[in-house]
Amino acid sequence: MKVRVITDSASDLLPPHRPEVTVLPMEVTFGEETYRDGVDLTHHQFYEKLIEGDDLPTTSQISPARFEEAFRAAVEAGETVVAVVLSARLSGTYQSACIAAEEFPGKVFVVDSANATIGELILVERALELMDAGLDASSIAARLEEEKTDIRLVALLDTLEYLKRGGRVSASVALVGGLLAIKPVVAVQEGEVVVLGKARGSKNGNNLLVQEIQKTGGVDFSRPYKLGYAGLDDSLLQKYITDSAALWTNHADRLPLGTVGGTIGTHVGPGAIAVAFFQKH
CATH class of the missing domain: 3.40.50.10170 (Rossmann fold)
Structure with a gap:
């Protein structure tokens, strides 16, 4: 059937x-x-x-x-x-x-x-x-x-503004985060969004994102994986791909890219980048 x-x-x-x-x-x-x-x-x-x-x-x-x-x-x-x-x-x-x-x-x-x-x-x-x-x-x-249970979704947000608008963080936390250029790294764990860490600036944020992926044991390239971005262009994602080349080199001929739509984009705002994959055992 x-x-x-x-x-x-x-x-x-x-x-x-x-x-x-x-x-x-x-x-x-x-x-x-x-x-x-x-x-x-x-x-x-x-x-x-x-x-x-x-x-x-x-x-x-x-x-x-x-x-x-x-x-x-x-x-x-x-x-x-x-x-x-x-x-x-x-x-x-x-x-x-x-x-x-x-x-x-x-x-x-x-x-x-x-x-x-x-x-x-x-x-x-x-x-x-x-x-x-x-x-x-x-x-x-x-x-x-x-x-x-093998799926890992890890994301780097560009701003705390939309989490503030949605009531997920206070206005004072969002203000300080904006002034300090803090980039939160979040993940989905057991069906819920959790904050894994915070970094100063995009470069440190990219490094933290790579570290969080490495902690899982790495990407199982025999099963589906995807990179995504929220916003009007993929420039931040392309920078991340360059910064994280060691994760993909010799493993993937191409990186499948996608966009984050309105359902989730409402809460993360533009400028977020994300990686989803099945972890290795």
Whole structure:
């Protein structure tokens, strides 16, 4: 039986993508205007609005009804479904997917990615690899549950401003951070965002990011990995790639790059760079 992989737009999987994948858009609201993330609001347009506006946008989870519609379409087409969704600790989207899946026992399998943005994306890509290897939906979901604990997402933020706007840090901490050019390094651990350290300036921030990756034991290049950036251009990411060349040399012919969209970009702001990978055992 054919397998369909369904994910939400918090995974930042952009078209063109494989026909076996369905991406359900989250909603991003600026003032009175609501947009479908990645559909009628591109990542570039999101950051233009974010930088130009004074108010922080809001994001909305996907409803059970929307998941049910997508699941039903797949099942009626003779497919079984693996749904890979945003961390349950960051959004109610996982709960929505589970509610909808109850209507399709044995046909739909929901996996909490315990991650976000490119960390969620590489789990989607791993699902496709397992599908290509001939595994059925149930077996794919089981393998993803095992392997998702190997995923590491580490990011360097350019500013504390957006964490301040979202109430994650105080105004005084953000002010001092801005004056001292402090760059926080964050990670997703057990489905939640944690601060690993803080560095003075971009160069020290890049060094700290490299150190945090090395602490994990390194990148398993046999499974998907991704680099991403938040903002209007990838100049900061390209600088990081140059500074961290030792991580990739002799391991990768190319580095797959992506962009961080509105769902997560709302909280990290422009100028963030991130690396997502499966760690070595």
